[in-house]
Amino acid sequence: MYLGIDLGTSGVKALLIANDQTVIASATAPMTVSRPHPGWSEQAPADWIAATETALDALRRDHAAGLSAVRGIGLSGQMHGATLLDGADEPLRPCILWNDTRSHAQAARLDADPRFRALSGNIVFPGFTAPKLVWVRENEPDIFARVAKVLLPKDYLRLWLSGEHACDMSDAAGTSWLDVGKRAWSGELLDATGMTAAQMPRLVEGTDASGTLRPELAARWGMTGPVIVAGGAGDNAASAIGTGTIAAGEAFVSLGTSGVLFAANERYLPNPESAVHTFCHALPGRWHQMGVILSAAAALDWWAGIARVAPAELMAELGDSLEAPSAVSFLPYLSGERTPHNDADIRGAFIGLSHDHDRALLTRAVLDGVAFALKDCQEALKVAGTQLKAVTAVGGGSRGRLWLKAIATALDLPVVVPAQGETGAALGAARLGLIAATGADPETVCLPPETQATIEPVADLRGAYDEAYGRYRALYCALKA
Incomplete structure (x- = not known):
């Protein structure tokens, strides 16, 4: 054991x-x-x-x-x-x-x-x-x-x-x-x-x-x-061990307290100007890059606290169908931001509110705002030389299928949903304990989980998401002006 x-x-x-x-x-x-x-x-x-x-x-x-x-x-x-x-x-x-x-x-x-x-x-x-x-x-x-x-x-x-x-x-x-x-x-x-x-x-x-x-x-x-x-490992590298994200080109998106877009690399590829993190992987001779946002599921938890309901209840109000982003934008900078802004002073905001906006619409804005922050990370990874083909979803927030649809559409990437079971940092840590105690080959231990579903981008909404992302980027610039 x-x-x-x-x-x-x-x-x-x-x-x-x-x-x-x-x-x-x-x-x-x-x-x-x-x-x-x-x-x-x-x-x-x-x-x-x-x-x-x-x-x-x-x-x-x-x-x-x-x-x-x-x-x-x-x-x-x-x-x-x-x-x-x-x-x-x-x-x-x-x-x-x-x-x-x-x-x-x-x-x-x-x-x-x-x-x-x-x-x-x-x-x-x-x-x-x-x-x-x-x-x-x-x-x-x-x-x-x-x-x-x-x-x-x-x-x-x-x-x-x-x-x-x-x-x-x-x-x-x-x-x-x-x-x-x-x-x-x-x-x-x-x-x-x-x-x-x-x-x-x-x-x-x-x-x-x-x-x-x-x-x-x-x-x-x-x-x-x-x-x-x-x-052992830092939490994100451990999650990569748990999901089998160890070879170049493999990636995951994590929706925990913070949000992470993580890509494994077989060599050291620093690009600090992009605000992408370049760290050692948990396996010898390997590295990884990641874009990090400071509030992901924490943003939904914050909004749920304001609304005085559980996050799951907010999600249930939305149903399963992804809609085009509304005129309301949410900037999830509740604790400042890392990638790509490196800005400790910026703070979050709802922008574009009117009398006819209700709780459900603001919840959608929160989900889309986090998705756009992860899109910022994707663009930074591109600058750092890493192109993603698909991402595996991990973290507590990844249980919300509608949120994953928004992320898939914002990133224009398939999001792979693992089958029921453990895939996170605790499993990665246990795998590292197994390897250290037995000398087992990491390649045979750190296998990816079975796939439950693959969420594709919603093609009809890609244009609307691109337009909304453009507004999101402009709003950050306006707040800093």
């Missing part, structure tokens, strides 16, 4: 699979995000451990026999978070999360240093880890002086599970400290932010064994024998 633990922003998911990758069981535990100031987003690392304990306790309660046979654990998690530890491995402050934009001024200063784009292959976004440490140095100097180690969120779980300070390449690539082409920490970039190599975890590939589960934790959950903890 193999266990995947996915540390998300809103919760932890633990997934148990058999040797043949059959899903045996899963359990989840929710978490909340603290927003003490506008643009801030934090979590207490202790909450990650508590949620993981809750999920694993549930698995032991209901599937003790399966859990006792676990031989490998893989980790995936939200990227970029700055978890600052003292010399005793105790957190010095709440973790500053991926969607926290307080360090936008520091990010801009680092990005103006040509070494960062040249070595990391990426713009220095405010959500990345390095500018957060510069913010701490400038605003919380007493804490900065006590930082002994900086870990990414899932790697704090690794420390708790195994006692090891380690990080995989895909997650490390989102810090702005990694030489992404060489897959090594950059002394130049660390020095430019007042950091040292000694404060970084050691680097491993996602398929490597990074340590073994502490005996006391193994005993708690009834696990026998040594349990390998794999290097």
Whole structure:
């Protein structure tokens, strides 16, 4: 048996699979995000451990026999978070999360240093880890002086599970400290932010064994024998492992809290000017590109909160038929935006409202606005040299077929819907645990799921979607003018 633990922003998911990758069981535990100031987003690392304990306790309660046979654990998690530890491995402050934009001024200063784009292959976004440490140095100097180690969120779980300070390449690539082409920490970039190599975890590939589960934790959950903890992956690279998106030309679209258009590459293809992320993949010798929007399903959740109904109820009001976009445009920049704008200050908007517009029409505008933000990512990927032929849908928002129709039509690409079953980051993490524990060939483990359906673009609406996308682009420019 193999266990995947996915540390998300809103919760932890633990997934148990058999040797043949059959899903045996899963359990989840929710978490909340603290927003003490506008643009801030934090979590207490202790909450990650508590949620993981809750999920694993549930698995032991209901599937003790399966859990006792676990031989490998893989980790995936939200990227970029700055978890600052003292010399005793105790957190010095709440973790500053991926969607926290307080360090936008520091990010801009680092990005103006040509070494960062040249070595990391990426713009220095405010959500990345390095500018957060510069913010701490400038605003919380007493804490900065006590930082002994900086870990990414899932790697704090690794420390708790195994006692090891380690990080995989895909997650490390989102810090702005990694030489992404060489897959090594950059002394130049660390020095430019007042950091040292000694404060970084050691680097491993996602398929490597990074340590073994502490005996006391193994005993708690009834696990026998040594349990390998794999290097694991950042959430998007782990999702790619779960969907089998590992060869050049393969891609997926993720509708989670954020939205991602992810394309696998067999070589390093940086193009920071496009605001496309170029990161290491979870497999050795592979990379990937992705366009990232900060609010996808989070935008629908926000609108559902305003409307005071569940997101599913809003979707049910729309039926199954895709309609041409209305005159109302929605810009989903609730937390700023990454690809292609790299704009921490921009905010969301409904534009074009009138007395005859109802809740259902605004819901459609939200779905279309996210689809157009993903279209922005597609255009940026083209600039970065990647053309997509189809995308596989993953993430909680992908359960809405109407939304997938809008995305297929906006992107003018088929959207592949996997058959019922696990395809996400938790499965990818479990697969990495299997590979690390057994030495199995990744090509035979990381297979794509069976296809339930393929959603084609609605040909009769392509022109209307192109016209609406043009308005969407113009509105961003007008807001920035």
